[in-house]
Amino acid sequence: xxxxxxxxxxxxxxxxxxxxxxxxxxxxxxxxxxxxxxxxxxxxxxxxxxxxxxxxxxxxxxxxxxxxxxxxxxxxxxxxxxxxxxxxxxxxxxxxxxxxxxxxxxxxxxxxxxxxxxxxxxxxxxxxxxxxxxxxxxxxxxxxxxxxxxxxxxxxxxxxxxxxxxxxxxxxxxxxxxxxxxxxxxxxxxxxxxxxxxxxxxxxxxxxxxxxxxxxxxxxxxxxxxxxxxxxxxxxxxxxxxxxxxxxxxxxxxxxxxxxxxxxxxxxxxxxxxxxxxxxxxxxxxxxxxxxxxxxxxxxxxxxxxxxxxxxxxxxxxxxxxxxxxxxxxxxxxxxxx
Ligand code: SF4
Ligand code: SF4
Numbered sequence: 001x002x003x004x005x006x007x008x009x010x011x012x013x014x015x016x017x018x019x020x021x022x023x024x025x026x027x028x029x030x031x032x033x034x035x036x037x038x039x040x041x042x043x044x045x046x047x048x049x050x051x052x053x054x055x056x057x058x059x060x061x062x063x064x065x066x067x068x069x070x071x072x073x074x075x076x077x078x079x080x081x082x083x084x085x086x087x088x089x090x091x092x093x094x095x096x097x098x099x100x101x102x103x104x105x106x107x108x109x110x111x112x113x114x115x116x117x118x119x120x121x122x123x124x125x126x127x128x129x130x131x132x133x134x135x136x137x138x139x140x141x142x143x144x145x146x147x148x149x150x151x152x153x154x155x156x157x158x159x160x161x162x163x164x165x166x167x168x169x170x171x172x173x174x175x176x177x178x179x180x181x182x183x184x185x186x187x188x189x190x191x192x193x194x195x196x197x198x199x200x201x202x203x204x205x206x207x208x209x210x211x212x213x214x215x216x217x218x219x220x221x222x223x224x225x226x227x228x229x230x231x232x233x234x235x236x237x238x239x240x241x242x243x244x245x246x247x248x249x250x251x252x253x254x255x256x257x258x259x260x261x262x263x264x265x266x267x268x269x270x271x272x273x274x275x276x277x278x279x280x281x282x283x284x285x286x287x288x289x290x291x292x293x294x295x296x297x298x299x300x301x302x303x304x305x306x307x308x309x310x311x312x313x314x315x316x317x318x319x320x321x322x323x324x325x326x327x328x329x330x331x332x333x334x335x336x337x338x
Contacts, residue, residue: 196223222330227319249318257325
């Protein structure tokens with residue numbers, strides 16, 4: 001059976017479901033450990049690889065009403081980790097309300113902020129760094145290279161210098177210095193249509209170069225594959241490399257990655273509260289439905305009943321299973337948590 005996401009893709013590729021089947025594998029949910037909240041599409045920059053199509057002109061953000069319903073769910077079901085993403089999640093007006101409420105209503109929750117770094121020095125956002133520290137939020141920060149040229153090409157002119165400034169601020173606040181209260185992870189993604197190199201070797205390179213040239217330290221590097229979704233898919237098509245990239249992903253399929261895919265233990269929630277298996281499925285509109293086909297929202301879901309639920313897959317999933325695999329926590333086969 002061809003899934004709905006495959007219908008969205010221009011080029012026919014081998015069915016991901018059939019590839020799993022051929023290897024004697026299935027893909028269904030396990031116990032939910034992480035609630036990933038995509039707070040919206042508003043962002044202060046516009047990156048070429050963005051799978052959210054985020055940018056300064058976007059209006060879609062989570063409202064206070066939706067946040068309150070999400071908070072009720074978190075207090076009741078207590079996911080171990082709440083992972084805040086976007087867009088730039090800090091630009092959502094109720095970001096601080098959300099964090100402070102989680103700390104009060106669900107103490108002990110591990111909080112993560114997927115941060116683009118440059119929000120720290122955006123006018124009006126000087127509060128971000130100290131606020132993240134105050135609430136002991138793990139920072140997972142985009143830094144696609146340690147060279148200015150590559151970062152600026154992917155994320156916009158001047159973004160590299162502003163990212164360095166933000167990393168220095170985070171280091172000064174105690175982040176990225178091995179203190180478990182203030183972890184700082186950097187995220188690498190390729191600047192084009194190729195797979196990430198070995199994560200451990202790249203982490204060594206980043207640590208050496210950022211320390212040598214800028215005095216910056218961080219804890220771990222996550223190497224993430226660009227998935228052929230949204231703006232990156234359009235970029236591939238414009239460059240005429242969509243088919244070749246899909247071929248690369250399909251050829252690099254690694255069955256060993258499947259057990260550790262993030263969709264097994266993460267619930268992804270949109271700015272409207274809709275539920276998905278992951279952020280990519282969210283961008284492709286593959287919302288969870290009940291048996292009658294009605295779309296589900298977070299407040300419709302009891303996580304104790306979701307283990308065993310099938311995961312919606314499509315051609316884009318080859319991006320998560322290529323080589324060492326890819327997840328929001330980097331290469332799945334090199335991830336201690338996998
Ligand atoms: S990749 Fe991140 S920082 Fe870049 S436009 Fe998208 S949401 Fe914003
Ligand atoms: S895109 Fe990746 S995380 Fe999402 S459903 Fe497919 S394999 Fe799972």
